[in-house]
Amino acid sequence: MRLASVDTAALAVGLRVGMPLADARAQVGDLLVVAHDPVLDQDWLDRLAQGCARYTPLVALDAPDGLILDIAGAEHLFDGEAGLVADIDMRFTRLGMTLRHALGPTADAARALARYQARPAPDEDSAIRRLPVAALELDAEATTALVRAGLKTIGDLASRPMANLAARFGAGAAMALRRILGDAPSPLDPRITPPPVAAERRFAEPLGSTAHATQVLAELAAEAIDILTGRGKGGRHFRATFFRSDGLARTIAIETGHPTRDAGLVMRLFAERLDGLADPLDPGFGFDMIRLAVPRLETLGASQLKLEGGAARAANEGAAMDELADRLATRLGRHRVRRFRPTDTHIPEQAQLELPAIDAPAPLPWQTPEPGEPPTRPFHLFDPPQPIEVIAEVPDGPPQRFRWRRAFHAVRRYEGPERIAAEWWRRRDNGGLTRDYYRVEDAQGRRFWLFRHGLYDEKPDPRWYIHGVFA
Numbered sequence: 091m092r093l094a095s096v097d098t099a100a101l102a103v104g105l106r107v108g109m110p111l112a113d114a115r116a117q118v119g120d121l122l123v124v125a126h127d128p129v130l131d132q133d134w135l136d137r138l139a140q141g142c143a144r145y146t147p148l149v150a151l152d153a154p155d156g157l158i159l160d161i162a163g164a165e166h167l168f169d170g171e172a173g174l175v176a177d178i179d180m181r182f183t184r185l186g187m188t189l190r191h192a193l194g195p196t197a198d199a200a201r202a203l204a205r206y207q208a209r210p211a212p213d214e215d216s217a218i219r220r221l222p223v224a225a226l227e228l229d230a231e232a233t234t235a236l237v238r239a240g241l242k243t244i245g246d247l248a249s250r251p252m253a254n255l256a257a258r259f260g261a262g263a264a265m266a267l268r269r270i271l272g273d274a275p276s277p278l279d280p281r282i283t284p285p286p287v288a289a290e291r292r293f294a295e296p297l298g299s300t301a302h303a304t305q306v307l308a309e310l311a312a313e314a315i316d317i318l319t320g321r322g323k324g325g326r327h328f329r330a331t332f333f334r335s336d337g338l339a340r341t342i343a344i345e346t347g348h349p350t351r352d353a354g355l356v357m358r359l360f361a362e363r364l365d366g367l368a369d370p371l372d373p374g375f376g377f378d379m380i381r382l383a384v385p386r387l388e389t390l391g392a393s394q395l396k397l398e399g400g401a402a403r404a405a406n407e408g409a410a411m412d413e414l415a416d417r418l419a420t421r422l423g424r425h426r427v428r429r430f431r432p433t434d435t436h437i438p439e440q441a442q443l444e445l446p447a448i449d450a451p452a453p454l455p456w457q458t459p460e461p462g463e464p465p466t467r468p469f470h471l472f473d474p475p476q477p478i479e480v481i482a483e484v485p486d487g488p489p490q491r492f493r494w495r496r497a498f499h500a501v502r503r504y505e506g507p508e509r510i511a512a513e514w515w516r517r518r519d520n521g522g523l524t525r526d527y528y529r530v531e532d533a534q535g536r537r538f539w540l541f542r543h544g545l546y547d548e549k550p551d552p553r554w555y556i557h558g559v560f561a
Contacts, residue, residue, distance in 0.1 A: 094126040098188065128154070139281045140339040141181070143331065144379050145174060147284040150197070156204070158197050160278055181337030194218070196276035198269040202226075202244075218270060219245030226266040232259055244270060285383035287325070289313040296335045296376020300364075303332060303377050307360065310382035311353045324349025324390030326448075328356055332371065333379035340371060345424060346416050347448045349388040355413060362420045415447040424448055436510060438527075438557065439471055466508075466529075468539050468558030475555035478540065486546055488528055494556055499532040507542075523548055527557070 091111040093100075105114050105121075115121050131154060139157055142149045145168070148160035161174060168174035175191055182189045192207060194200030199218055202225035211217035221244045223236045236259060241247050247255060247267050256264035268274035289310040297303050307330055318325055329343040344359040364371060419427040427447045435441055459465055479493040488504045506529060512522025523544035531537045537560035544552035 131155075136281070137338055138182075138185075138187075140331065140341060141333065141337045142178070143282065143339065143381075144333045145178065147282065147288075148278055148280045149282070150278040150280050152201060156201065158201060158278060160197070160280075181335075184336045185338070195272045196269060197278055198266075198276040199272060202270050219243060219248060221270070223247065225270065226263060228259075228263055228266065232263060235259060236263070283385065285329070285385040286387055287314055287317050287321075287323075287384040288381060289317070290379060290381035292379045293377070296373075296378045297380075298373050298376045300371050300373060303371075303373065303380060304360075304364070306380050307382060308353070308357050310380065311356045311360075314382055314384050315351050315353045315356075318351050318384065318387070318390075321387075322389060322391065323387040324351050325356070325384040325386065326350075326388055327384065327386035328360075329383045329385060330360065331381045331383070332373075332377050333381070334374045335376050335378045336374055338374070342367075342371070344416075344420055345386075345448045347412050347419075349390040351390060355416070358413075359416060359420045362417055366421050419446065419448050435513065437513060438467060438510070439473065439475075441467075464529075465560065468560050471558045472556065475541070475557045478554050478556050480540070480542075480554040486526075486542075489530060489540060489554070492540065492554065492556075494538075499536070499538070501530045502533050503531040505529045510541075523552070529560070 093105060093107055093109045093111065093114055096105050096107060100118075100121075103118055105118065111123065115123075135151060135153065135155065135157070139149045139151055142157055142159055146159050146161050146164045150158040150160075152158050161171070165171045165174050168177055171193055175193075178191065179189055190204050192200050192203035194203050194214070202221055203217055206221050206225040207217060208222075209220075211220055223241060223243065223246075224233055225244060226233070228236075236242075236247070239258075241250070244267065247263075248271060252264050252268070255267065265274060269276045291306050291310065297306070310330075311328070314325070314328075325346070326349055327343065327345050329341060331339050331341045333339045342360065342363055344356070344363055346355070346359070350356070415427055415429070424446050428444050429447045430442045431445055432442050433440060476494065480489045481491045482489050488506065489501050491498060491500050493499070507526035508528075510525045510527060512524065514522065525541045525543055526545075527539060527541040529537065530540055538556055539558040539560065540554060540556050542552050542554050543549075546552065
């Protein structure tokens with residue numbers, strides 16, 4: 091076992107990352123050791139990234155222990171870069187974090203300066219050129235080759251022709267150098283994509299009440315709805331982030347099955363989510379900022395009701411059902427409330443999909459039987475179909491008797507066959523067996539849906555299956 095990380099006090103007494111634990115304990119008798127958990131480290135880094143969203147929406151993870159913020163256009167909110175850095179340092183210090191930070195023209199340059207800068211420099215360009223070649227973070231063999239060639243700093247590499255570097259040390263080394271120098275793009279992969287609609291409030295005095303924070307959230311929802319109305323859009327996903335004064339943040343999200351511009355509905359769903367949290371929303375020392383984002387929009391036109399009112403009643407009933415599904419999905423979980431959606435196929439077990447209610451697209455028309463006619467399909471199908479033993483009068487005829495789950499059933503009535511061929515256009519070998527389906531009723535009045543899998547010219551001994559039971 092080895093040390094994965096050490097704090098400032100451990101460094102002061104000579105402990106280093108990678109040192110065997112036995113040696114460390116021999117050197118420091120009262121050493122306090124905590125088991126390394128990379129998952130918790132990643133979770134903590136993610137929580138820090140959420141908190142840094144107060145400064146800019148473009149926050150990227152630099153695992154395992156770094157964050158990259160694109161502050162272009164945001165530093166004026168904190169009286170310049172120095173004020174922004176001071177605010178970040180203050181909040182991280184409250185959390186017991188030791189922070190190394192740097193500013194750079196590109197993400198790669200700022201990252202390299204934060205991790206590899208050893209001494210201050212008169213200007214930004216000089217600081218970048220003083221960095222060791224290890225800042226390129228190439229493989230060990232390439233880094234050793236650069237040092238042996240006398241190229242020890244970024245400045246040494248920048249003074250050489252780029253083509254010669256690429257030819258001798260690889261295109262990766264040349265591209266890494268260009269990105270640090272700002273000659274090539276250094277894009278970020280933000281943890282959260284900036285939403286198309288957002289509204290926020292900042293407070294000089296932190297809010298210490300969750301109820302007060304909820305009232306502010308209702309005001310932000312009204313602002314977001316006004317923006318959506320002006321664009322002719324509706325929201326499908328609403329994300330509220332509560333920023334605490336200690337630097338951490340808590341995000342609460344809701345979704346709807348259809349685009350909406352109903353602020354009351356949005357707040358009812360947020361109330362359901364807040365009431366159902368296993369870990370209640372804790373203001374700590376107070377919320378100093380609340381942001382509501384709408385990351386998912388869809389077109390939502392104005393609706394016009396007919397004079398006779400029939401359409402109004404149907405619309406109200408549909409809206410009530412959609413709101414019920416949204417509230418249940420918010421309370422129980424998005425994957426626990428589902429809807430069936432018909433699909434364009436004649437294969438029975440593929441004729442419908444079970445999708446989360448909030449993800450299901452607009453419903454398609456279902457095939458309904460003629461009035462007075464029995465249903466052609468059972469409500470519930472077995473997955474997979476269950477094998478049965480069948481006795482038929484002729485090999486390709488209807489079933490006379492069958493045994494299912496160790497019980498014999500004498501067929502009194504039957505209807506069929508309904509022949510369903512395989513979807514040959516979706517199979518490379520144009521294969522698949524034909525099915526002959528029968529709706530049968532036994533002597534006790536129980537009704538079953540059976541099929542023979544394959545014709546006798548397709549298979550010498552086709553098997554029989556039961557695919558469902560009629561209610």
